[in-house]
Amino acid sequence: MKYNKLFAGMAAVFLLCTQYSCEVINPAEDVPAYLTISSFTLTDNPDVNERSLAAKIVAANVLVNNETVGVISIPGTLPVFAAGEATITLDPLVQQNGSGEMLEIYPFWERVNLAGNFSPDDTLVVNPQTRYVSGVTVYGSDFTGTDILFVQELDENSQTAVSITNQGGQAGEGTVGKITLTDDNPIFEGATTEGELIDVSGANRAFLEVQYKTDVNLLFGVLDKTAGNTETVFREYGVLAKDSWNTLYFDMSSLLISQNVGRFQLVMSATYPVGSGLDEAIILLDNIKVVYL
Numbered sequence: 001m002k003y004n005k006l007f008a009g010m011a012a013v014f015l016l017c018t019q020y021s022c023e024v025i026n027p028a029e030d031v032p033a034y035l036t037i038s039s040f041t042l043t044d045n046p047d048v049n050e051r052s053l054a055a056k057i058v059a060a061n062v063l064v065n066n067e068t069v070g071v072i073s074i075p076g077t078l079p080v081f082a083a084g085e086a087t088i089t090l091d092p093l094v095q096q097n098g099s100g101e102m103l104e105i106y107p108f109w110e111r112v113n114l115a116g117n118f119s120p121d122d123t124l125v126v127n128p129q130t131r132y133v134s135g136v137t138v139y140g141s142d143f144t145g146t147d148i149l150f151v152q153e154l155d156e157n158s159q160t161a162v163s164i165t166n167q168g169g170q171a172g173e174g175t176v177g178k179i180t181l182t183d184d185n186p187i188f189e190g191a192t193t194e195g196e197l198i199d200v201s202g203a204n205r206a207f208l209e210v211q212y213k214t215d216v217n218l219l220f221g222v223l224d225k226t227a228g229n230t231e232t233v234f235r236e237y238g239v240l241a242k243d244s245w246n247t248l249y250f251d252m253s254s255l256l257i258s259q260n261v262g263r264f265q266l267v268m269s270a271t272y273p274v275g276s277g278l279d280e281a282i283i284l285l286d287n288i289k290v291v292y293l
Contacts, residue, residue, distance in 0.1 A: 030120075031120040032121075033080045033082060033124065035062065035069075037128065039127045040057040040092055040130070041053075041057070041129050045132050045133075045134060047134045050132055051138050051141065051289055052286075057093065057106075057109075061093060062078060063090075065082065082118045087114070087115060087116075089114075090112040090114070092106055092109050093106070094249040095248070097251060106207075107205050107207075108133055109131065109132060110130050112128045137203075137291070138290075139292075143175055145164075149162070150162050150177075150192060155187050155188060160185050163178050176286040177284065179285075180282055181216065186274070190268055190269075191223055191267045191268075197265060200290075201262030205292065207249055208237060208289070208291075209287065209291060211246070211247045212242070212286070213243065213246070214283045217238065217271075218269070220236070220250070220266065221267045221268075222256070226260065226262040226263050234259060234261075236250075266290060
């Protein structure tokens with residue numbers, strides 16, 4: 001008897017909820033706003049000689065009102081459970097050592113703070129800009145005029161020397177460095193000039209930035225010139241052949257610290273692929289930098 005009463009009571013509740021739209025099983029959910037980042041670019045810091053403002057910011061770490069929201073690809077959109085005026089904090093991310101699976105906050109670019117207003121189910125679009133932090137040192141070249149890297153010919157072959165060409169960089173304009181390899185001249189190995197050693201002694205972090213388009217794999221490294229050390233070449237940073245312009249960021253910090261390297265020349269090498277069917281292999285370089293602080 002009591003079971004019939006219980007069933008009748010449940011049926012009554014069900015009928016009431018049906019008539020008055022009760023949400024016992026499916027409670028109301030918050031409706032998010034959305035944040036879209038269309039682009040994330042590098043702008044000038046008058047206190048830094050950047051050499052160039054080329055950058056490849058692939059994602060951003062997002063905080064809203066100091067609360068972590070997540071990581072957003074660029075371009076991309078992220079749901080945000082916030083409403084009204086808010087402070088948006090963005091950390092620019094790069095692919096560490098060229099890996100698409102390893103994103104890292106680039107330590108030499110500034111964190112960005114923006115003001116925004118979020119409304120449920122509406123999208124806020126931002127196009128942030130960052131810049132190099134003050135105090136950072138940038139060594140490198142954008143391959144304009146006589147500004148050429150890797151002019152010291154470790155391979156002792158002037159036929160493979162770096163030249164300047166108007167083939168256009170990643171933006172499709174300007175000059176870039178060019179190296180040509182053939183069956184007769186299959187090897188390139190060059191270094192930055194010994195008269196301009198890169199001095200990272202006292203620096204806590206160092207990165208290598210590379211813009212390139214190449215028919216062959218490249219290998220970057222350092223030629224240790226630190227006083228008291230044995231002169232050694234550490235070839236550490238590999239770049240795969242790519243038929244379109246790309247930018248990579250290599251964290252040099254662990255190598256320099258573990259090998260106690262304080263002063264060095266930057267080294268690059270490449271080899272013509274025998275049997276590849278190529279009449280010649282072309283290497284194009286632009287905006288090569290060692291950045292440290």
